[in-house]
Amino acid sequence: MTELLEELKKVSIELKNDAINFAQKLIQTPSISGSEKDVADLLLAEMEKLGYDQFFRDDMGNVVGIVEGTKAGPAIMYNSHMDHVSPGDPNNWEGYDPYGGTIDICKVDNQDGQQEEAECIHGRAASDVKGGEAAQIYAGGALAKLKKLGHDFKGKFIFTGVVQEEPAEMVGMIHLIDKTFKENGIDYDAMVSSEATSLKLYCGHRGRVEMLATIYGRTSHGSAPWLGINAIYKSIPLISKIKDELYPSLPTDKQLGQASLSLNIIECSPGALSIVPDKCMLSLDRRTIPGEEAQSAIKEIQELIDQLASEDEEFKADIKVKTALEKSYTGVEYEVPKVMAPWKISTDHPFVKAAANALEELGEPVKYGYWDFGTDASKTAGIDRKPTIGYSPMQEQYAHTPYDKVRTDYISRAIVGNSAIYLKVVEAGKEALKELEW
Structure with missing residues (x-):
């Protein structure tokens, strides 16, 4: 496993510049809830370029990409949403175009909330969730490249990009899991959300x-x-x-x-x-x-x-x-209750421990947190009771603000972090995939 992680680090470094360019392109593409088609097109094209084994769009407009392991094992879903909130008044953006995707050196928080200088991409959805989305897409790309180089690993890496998360009714996620997955014979054993965590492992929300x-x-x-x-x-x-x-x-x-x-x-x-x-x-x-x-x-x-x-x-x-x-960009409509389930996962749960071990082996600090806001994990963890965590390069304090940004160094670290978490979890197998209880 150590040898595979070392190879993963090399592959991730090779993909870094393309991943940052892709994150920039996503931010430059408006995708307010109900109008996510252009971003969906970008995601599908990038998965094809990166060598995903399968990639498709469902009837609601969600996108799915799969990287098959060389051996049987668990299916781990990496999930992002494709929509974002309005940028609001452009005058509040202090010289940045909300859809400009400008890259510069600026003052930004680190994991501990202290300010330092780092390279960032600015623009609406940089921190919710296009920076994390790019990192997840490229984590799958890193695994696809490892397989092409002849390395073996278990399981199935599933990237999903869903519509209409921001209205908070989970319509895209529910349609994806309850309809699209079933119709296509897809199941999942656990989920990693790309919602903002500052490279910490997030373990729940109200x-x-x-x-x-x-x-x-x-x-x-x-x-x-x-x-x-x-x-x-x-x-x-x-x-x-x-x-x-x-x-x-x-x-x-x-x-x-x-x-x-x-x-x-x-x-x-x-x-x-x-x-x-x-x-x-x-x-x-x-x-x-x-x-x-x-x-x-x-x-x-x-x-x-x-x-x-x-x-x-x-x-x-x-x-x-x-x-x-709620009506998707493809015309699918749902009338849904405005309810999201609470959930949490213990830091002692084997899924969390496997994720933490992966980060430790990479030399990454392991810290934990919980979201103030809600996410589509209310479906995977709150309803389906599947092991779920958040892991992302994005930072919660910038979401929905005119200071929206994502650190490029965090994107790079999240690519290898996401891939390493996947490899550790599938290696742990069923033990890491126990149903959540409370």
Whole structure:
């Protein structure tokens, strides 16, 4: 294995410049959610160039690439999303074109959050997730080159680029695993996400449930409010209970932190100045920890509603999970609940240990972390219970900001790191692929 890792280092160095150029090209290609076709085309062309054994686009627009090992073994999925959020006001980018992909030397954080000078690529999605995407594509390319040079290794390296991760309903990932994989006879045993980790191993994040509470009143003319029931006023006791009673009582996870609840949008209907509103809608963002589900989050609000209704005969309200209609660039549509499952994997899990051993053998520091935001790993780990980690050259603090950038030295280290993690995990075999429990 040591000899194979040494050869891997050489191959990765040879691929470095092409990988950085490819990351730059990805950043220069806009791919806001629902318009990922051009990036998908780039990914497919690059996989062909790098010698992937299979590469294709599914009916939703996701892309899949496979590098077959020379021996039977586990299938490890390396996953990235192809979409990104809007760059916002270009004037906030301090001289950088959001789609310019400019490369320069600048001040940037290291793994410990301390600033130093390093070469970076600037632009929207550099840190979410095109820098990590390029590193994953080229990790597969490094394995393909090792095989071409006559080296043996087990298993199956699967790269997947999915659509529409940013809206946070996992539609691309769910379609990929539950439909595309099944139709093509593909299975996977574990997953490595390219979401930003600063070359650390990330081991989980909280889930998310978006809820809509509707409080009902009765309209009247604005000049005679006593003839109506103002739904906004009726919402105030519920808001107070959510803020002062429910939120402080939410549980905490040692690694992921406290479950949370945030009131982010208030709307009313009919929404005219001369009419007392008969509906007030509260959009609630509930972050969950392992052991909590959408149903339990709904139940908590329902209990507050029931309590208020018992105290006030005019109080009427309901609560439900919000849904969204998502349409891919190929025209596939899903109406889906706005729910993402929480998950975590122990640093003592054999999959994590194998990944850590790979990095140690490369001379890389081994550090662990957890995301504040959600990812498509909610499908692989939260629903499918497959061993999952994050490993990426990108840095979370730059995501979705006008300071979006990725270090080129981290991309280079992530190529060999991703490939080495793959080789260690498939060598460990079934022992490293135990289902997650909590």
